[in-house]
Amino acid sequence: MSKIQQINRRDFVKLFGLASSGIVLGCNISSDKKGFIPQTEGAFIPNLFVQIQKDGKIILLASRSEMGQGIRTSLASAIADELEADWNYITVKQAVGDAKYGNQNTDGSRSVRTLLLPMRKMGATVKAMLLSAAAKKWEVATTVCKAENHYVINTNNNDKIFFGDLVDEASKVPVPAEETIQLKKVKDFKYIGKTLKSIDLKDFTHGTATYGIDIRIPNMKFAAIARCPVTFGTVKKFTKNKAVKVAGVAGVFELPRLIPPTGKFFGMLGGIAVVADNTWAAFQGKKVLDIEWNYGDNYSFDTEKFKEKLTKRIAKKGKLVPGGSGNVNTAFKNSKNIVEATYHVPFLLHAPMEVPNATAWFQGDTIEVWAPVQDPQTARAEIAHFFDVKLENVIVNVTFLGGGFGRKSKSDFVIEAVAISKKINAPVQVVWTREDDVQHSFYHATSAQYLKGSIDENGKVTGWLQRVGFPSIVSSFKPLSDYASGFELGMGFTNTPYKITNFRLESVKAEANLRIGWMRSVVNIQSGFGNNCFIDELAFSAQKDPVEMHLDLIGKDQIAKGKSKHPYNSKRMKDVLKNTARKAGWGKKMPKNHGLGVANHYSFYSYVATIVEVSVKNERLKIENIWTTIDCGLALNKDNIINQLEGAAIFGMSIALYGKISVKEGAVAQHNFYDYRMTRMKDAPNIHVDIIDKMHEAPTGVGEPGVPVMAPAICNAIFNATGKRVRSLPISDLGLV
Amino acid sequence: MEKSLSINGKSYTVKVQEEMPLLWAIRDVVGLTGTKFGCGVSQCGACSVLVDGLLTKSCVIPVSFAFGKEIFTIEGTSDNLEFLRKAWNDGNVPQCGYCQSGQLIAATSLLDSIEKPTDEDIETAMSGNICRCGTYTRIRKAIHKAVALKNESR
Secondary structure (H helix, E strand, O other): OEEEEOOOHHHHHHOOOOOEEEEEEEEEHHHHOOOOOHHHOOOOOOOEEEEOOOOOOOOEEOOOOOOOOOOHHHOOOOHHHHOOOOOHHHEEOOOOHHHOOOOOOOOOOOOOHHHHHHHHHHHHHHHHHHHHHHHHHHHHHHHHHEEEEEEEEEOOOOEEEHHHHHHHHHHHHHOOOOOHOOOOOOHHHOOOOOOOOOOOOHHHHHHHEEEHHHOOOOOEEEEEOOOOOOOEEEEEEEOOHHHHHOOOOEEEEEOOOEOOOOOOOOOOOOOOEEEEEOOHHHHHHHHHOOEEEEEHHHHOHHHHHHHHHHHEEEEHHHOOEEEEEOOOOHHHHHHOEEEEEEEEEEEEEEOOOOEEEEEEEEEEEEEEEOOOOOOOHHHHHHHHHOOOOOHEEEEEOHHHHHOOHHHHHOHHHHHHHHHHHHHHHHEEEEOOHHHHHOOOOOEEEEEEEEEEEOOOOOOOOOEEEEEEEOHHHHHHHOOOOOOOOHHHHOOOOOOOOOOOOOOEEEOOOEEEEEEOOOOOOHHHHHHHHHHHHHHHHHHHOOOOOHHHHHHHHHHHOEEOOOOOOOOEHHHHHEEEEEEHHHEEEEEEOOOOOEEEEEEEEOOOOEEEEEEEEEEEEEEEEEEEEEEEEEOOOOOOHHHHHHHHHHHHHHHHHHHHHHHEEEEEEEEEEOOOOOOOOOOHHHHHHEEEEEEEEOOOOOOOOOOOOOOOOOHHHHHHHHHHHOOOOOEOOOHHHHHHO | OOOEEEEOOEEEEOOOOOOOHHHHHHHHHHOOOOOOOOOOOOOOOEEEEEEEEEEEEEOOOOHHHOOOOEEEOOOOOOHHHHHHHHHHHHOOOOOOOOOHHHHHHHHHHHHOOOOOOHHHHHHHOOOOOOOOOOOOOHHHHHHHHHHHHHHHHO
16 A cells, blocks of 8 residues: 545545545555456556545445455455444445456455455554544544544543544545554454454345346346357357247347457357347247357367377376476385376366346447456456447446356456447346356366375385376467466465475376366366375375375475565464364274365465365265365454355365366257256255464465365265275266265 | 236236246346346256245246236245344355345245254255355254244244
């Protein structure tokens, strides 16, 4: 945060869409440019806003998208704490997409990590101004004033003034310099590190939260799009006779594909658009379209064949990834005990409960959209690019997201809505069917890994060779990117917590024949799976306890050197593991057919360990219990973190048990929740989450780090229960679920 | 064709195709958007409503089925729904919130038929509703809590 300034009234009214009086503060926060997707162009002069009204109500602007991770509550609580505000007076408004709010790209589990300090400083700045205002009113020194629960108190005589009654005075106070701002001590926190329930609970339980799909604008139309079953196929010819006869259908036309420029944006697939008076008519019209497609090159894509191809490639030497150590060949030669294994994870889908959708209104030189987007600034820039309007004339309103998981970082569905609105000259809502979502996503890439390890006579791992291949996310921005990129390998392959003297990582070619995206915890899904399953195999081969094997590999207490704000600390990794083992009763005698499996993973700068208890009876798998421990540094909103970890466990279960997108003749074979299955209530185990509190450390990621441990812990537990290794996901392929 | 739909005790005159699924009549024609679209094939329960008290996946039931019947949606209120809302609140259940309309309606239906459901009852009644955020354990606890709140209020 470099500068806090008062916002002029016109700007403010524009931002909040209301004309009430109050203090309004903008605050420049440090930019956060380290995303792994291309950043929008333009200056990073971010502003975030606080408003205090005369009735004491405080309105805070949320710059990040709410998709279930509780960010609206978390960020607001940090401001409110430093401000000494009464939580009951707080409301949160969602910011539109605009670079002045800083990076709004809501992914990478980084909102709290990057915004906690700026938010606290903002709250503290406002508090300082209120204290000055009260001091002036009382004609006392500011130092005798303190703020408490929405009042400023004169400590000399215990007089007090309500925040709302200080608005006029405080508005005249100059914004104090940042270096004079005092932050609270950890022991004085009122909200930070405690539990605040979601500020949106009432709307969530009354059906009044507005998601993208709930936007209604007078005279709007609804649209569905038929897209080619094969990625990037095009329309050869189509007949609309049947579709236009469907009651309520207003128009049928071709929507050409929009190809994004290299390095940024997502474009849209194109296809045939059906515009109608209601969503159902659009869906019906789409169903009866007769379309002949040019399938194009991806027609030959088949996931079974691709799996074989990748498996062959990882059997041979690949491209060396920098960062290895020692010499694995020597280690293998000198070790009596060699373990080899190959692991596979299929293509995976986010499937947020709210399908991709967007509402757009093209009005010539201005375009307004309402959409459930994780990255409103990219959507905005992309609209400006494709529809040739000035960026400032594009308004991207961010609705609630009915789940995101990375899918809604990609703005293709927004571009579709704008393209249709432009064509029909009216506001329109594009709604994807669930089948559209399953078959035309930006998928989590399938992967294959080969691992070879050596163990010496003391049970110590002496060598580790890992070869990995998966289509790269970069392929969605730069065609022909056939190898995993550095940032992808940095998610659990090149930054493992393990200290192995002889370590070698190789990458093999993997072409992309689907649109590749990122999904909750991203590459950590496959790295966490391979690493943890293999360590379990090494432990078994060495006749060592798996938890002991993990602890050995993590090694002695050590804090990584370098400039990272969140240097890796091996002790914290060991501590989450030990805590989980203790809570799960690791080592206890298990009932017949029951087994425990362990996994740990370091991702998004957070430390997570999980133990899963399964039972396998009559060839049926049941997940009985899950124990997870996270160390995410300062734990901002405790119960929200627990909820995230519980959710991550269920999300990880869905991946492990059911997750599989397969492709035949270029087309995705799954359709809906009946063949792309989800964990349901009947499968949901008891989930026990522990947070190791580090109130004096910086906060790290929460939304994603609970996912990567789940699949390996489940598979290791199956081995413990049955003696059978699951090396290829999903488990449903084995008929156990 | 103009017909009348009774939703949460209020009558709405609608002009709809008889075969239009009830979900879209509620959302796009009547304009009550609390009931959600999730799959369109009765797989996820986001569209759950009660029709004459019966739990119904509105995405696959034609609107004509509901003519002359009483439809209950998340915008409505009932004793059981209010106890559930309170319990959902106490348990900080929702994450993204999108499926929770359907979850609450399914849970209302459960409490309407079973006064004190067991875990097994809950699993049976609630397994038609997907929560991608994974709030199942909280939903399970909240249903038990709603029963407790109801008993306390007596």
